[in-house]
Amino acid sequence: MxxxxxxxxxxxxxxxxxxxxxxxxxxxxxxxxxxxxxxxxxxxxxxxxxxxxxxxxxxxxxxxxxxxxxxxxxxxxxxxxxxxxxxxxxxxxxxxxxxxxxxxxxxxxxxxxxxxxxxxxxxxxxxxxxxxxxxxxxxxxxxxxxxxxxxxxxxxxxxxxxxxxxxxxxxxxxTASEIKALLASILNYADLQEKSAKARLVANILKLKLDELQGTIGQSRGAQADADEVKAQIAALDEALAGRAEVEQQHQAAIDGARKALALIEARRDAQAADEQQRHDLNEQLRQIAADAEHSRSQIQAQHQKDVQAVGEARTRAQEELEREKAKQPLLEAEIKRLTELVGRAAEIEAAIAAAPNLRAVVDEQDRLIEASQSRLETLRPVREAVSKDTAGASSLTTAGMAKAEQLASLKETAGLIGRVPCRGSTMQGACPLLANANAAEAKIVPQARELQDKRDELRTVHARIKANTALLEEAQALEQSVRGAHAERKKAADMLDRNGQLCAMAPLLDDARARLPQLKQAGEAFQSLAAKHGEQARQFDAHVVELEQTRQRALDQVDAQRAQRAALVAERIAKLAAPITDAQIAAARRDVDTAIAALNAAQIATQASRDKRNEACARLSGLQALIAGMQETVAKAERIGNEIAKWRLVEHGCGNNGLIALSIDDAGPAIAAHCNALLRACYGPRFTVSFDTQEETKKGNLKETFDIRVWDGEVGEEKSLTNMSPGERVWINDCLARSIALYESESSGRxxxxxxxxxxxxxxxxxxxxxxxxxxxxxxxxxxxxxxxxxxxxxxxxxxxxxxxxxxx
The missing domain is CATH 3.40.50.300 (P-loop containing nucleotide triphosphate hydrolases)
Known part of the structure; x- marks a missing residue:
């Protein structure tokens, strides 16, 4: 691709x-x-x-x-x-x-x-x-x-x-299954995978039937085992109920201990009122120290803002002066550009003045030609109108004649039914609507034929008049073409004369442009000097602002240091006071009492639940003792289905990724590894050699299907999995592997x-x-x-x- x-x-x-x-x-x-x-x-x-x-x-x-x-x-x-x-x-x-x-x-x-x-x-x-x-x-x-x-x-x-x-x-x-699925896709084993999937579907359907039969068998065979299990459950519940009384006694003891602890901590809190007043006074001193420091910081910030504002106002005044001059520059530049363009068009203006007389002569000549042609066209206008009227009439006559001819053909077809209807000459012909329509159509044929002939005669007369006026019409069309050409020539000359007229109008402005242009350029240079001066002022303003910021920061740091020193002395005095009994400690002691009470309630609820479970187990034991059935035929049928499932599972695994496909993948592994090692040697030297492990020995000595990429490092003389290589080494070895798979796919699939x-x-x-x-x-x-x-x-x-x-x- x-x-x-x-x-x-x-x-x-x-x-x-x-x-x-x-x-x-x-x-x-x-x-x-x-x-x-x-x-x-x-x-x-x-x-x-x-x-x-x-x-x-x-x-x-x-x-x-x-x-x-x-x-x-x-x-x-x-x-x-x-x-x-x-x-x-x-x-x-x-x-x-x-x-x-x-x-x-x-x-x-x-x-x-x-x-x-x-x-x-x-x-x-x-x-x-x-x-x-x-x-x-x-x-x-x-x-x-x-x-x-x-x-x-x-x-x-x-x-x-x-x-x-x-x-x-x-x-x-x-994973092993993922790499096998990938290589199976590359090796184009879709047919084997499809057969494996069909075999798995058949085995799964049979398994559903087998599960149904085994469920029925299990219900019968497990009845006694379930009864023994329920008896054991009842015995365990009896033992549990015997021990819950002791648990409830332990929870009651915990409640008594928690209540005693709460009373002790409340008594200690009542004895510490004097220490609490001193702690309150010291905390007030800490708040005052913080307020004094914040006041000093506010004063420093206010003075800093005032100084920065003064610098900003000076900067604004300088900027406004520059902006006023800058606002004039577009007009100045536009005027310089306009005057420069005007001076540059001096030769064009002089040429326009020289060409004006010839252009006026061309305009006058074309006006005379147009006037003469228009006079002749006025005499030919009635001919054009007559031809137009006759053309429209001919079209209307043609349409009407075609409609009339179709109507006449329809009448003739209807009249032709007179000799074909079966009721003609019988007693029913007077009541036959089809025969009545045919007779009516026959009566209309002659008048309609006469009207059609009249329209054809009229159309021939109109065509004769059109032919007679054709020569005059062609003369009118030729004159119109000549007039259009004359108009075009006149417009071309007039447009050029208008453009030259605009250039001629610029002639008086040339001397003024030549005199003012040097002065305006000098004014533009003065603005550039002013802009450079403003840039230097801006740098001075920035430096002053930086100096003010440094002064502000030093003052703030000094205030913070003094605040920290005073606060540390007060905090040291607070630390020497005995720790107070807090509301949180009182609340925690009360929660301990509530928790112990809740635990006792939970234990009592669990005891009742165990009693309920014992009653349910006794009822289930009575039901299990009633279940019995003979299942010999069902067992035989389950065995036959189980044997059939084993055959289909064999087909599934044989055609699947762990069967024939796995063997083919084992054959493909060395070829892919060979491509990979060739790329590694060509680019990175002989240090690394790649191979694939597709089987692994278990602890029991058996082999199981797996997939691992092994890399032999020639410099250190050891082999390790690609997953244990460094991130950089994994990048280029992984890319070599991916490209090797592409090469193998090209060789095996033809793509x-x-x-x-x-x-x-x-x-x-x-x-x-x-x-x-x-x-x-x-x-x-x-x-x-x-x-x-x-x-x-x-x-x-x-x-x-x-x-x-x-x-x-x-």
């Missing part, structure tokens, strides 16, 4: 980043054909990711999607207004396609239309894509998604191996790699690793004969690209 032209309308990312409602990116025109690595550049928030996220035909923006499918994303969060549109032209397998997504929303509805067209090689027209199974892109999202996946494959495969979005999940984070996409995946890498990362990209592109679009804010990587597409220029 290779993108060609992208158009976005109504997208928030483009509106916020570029300030536009629509943008078109013509990659065919902008990017050179030989550019293999293309960097999309621009400042943060300029819309780069929005453009990259839409350079593919799947209905998702992967940087904002929670999954690798269209179900994890909604365009409505990324468009503004009531309408938006995305159109992408792209090429795949030598065919050119066009994706069109249209979004419309009202106050109550949101509608998405999705179309996929292909450019016909025969007609050169866009036609809806139609699959071999009859699926046709008709505007629905379901048909569109089926068409895209039929052409490009599943979206999970594409966004894992071809598109590296921001925040994407690394391959090391995939060639044409374009790769990367969005800021180089973040954790140091400068040297970033350059190696770029060399890996180039090695991959040379191997796969494809192109990559990437976003990076690293200038070195942008310089290593074959072409930089700056979004700020779009």
């Amino acid at each position: 290779e993108p060609n032209i992208l158009t976005l309308e109504g997208f928030k990312g483009i509106r916020a980043g570029r300030g536009k409602d629509a943008i078109t990116v013509d990659l065919d025109a902008l990017v050179p054909q030989d550019a293999r690595i293309v960097a999309i550049t621009g400042p943060n928030g300029s819309g780069k990711t929005t453009i990259l996220d839409n350079l593919h035909p799947y209905r998702t923006m992967p940087s904002h999607s929670s999954t690798l499918t269209v179900g994890g994303f909604s365009y409505w969060d990324h468009i503004h207004g009531n309408a938006a549109k995305k159109e992408l032209e792209w090429t795949n397998g030598g065919r050119r396609y066009r994706q069109t997504l249209v979004f419309r929303r009202t106050n109550t509805t949101q509608k998405t239309s999705a179309y996929l067209h292909v450019l016909s090689e025969a007609s050169g027209e866009w036609e809806p894509v139609e699959l071999k199974d009859g699926t046709k892109s008709d505007g629905s999202t379901a048909s569109y998604d089926r068409c895209i996946e039929s052409i490009l494959g599943p979206s999970e495969s594409f966004f894992t191996s071809h598109f590296a979005a921001q925040g994407r999940k690394p391959l090391s984070g995939y 060639s790699i044409q374009t790769l996409f990367t969005d800021e995946t180089d973040g954790p890498l140091d400068p040297e690793r970033k350059r190696q990362f770029m060399r890996m990209k180039r090695a991959l592109l040379e191997h796969g004969n494809c192109r990559e679009f990437f976003i990076s804010h690293t200038p070195d990587l942008q310089e290593m690209a074959d072409y930089c597409l700056d979004v700020t220029t779009l």
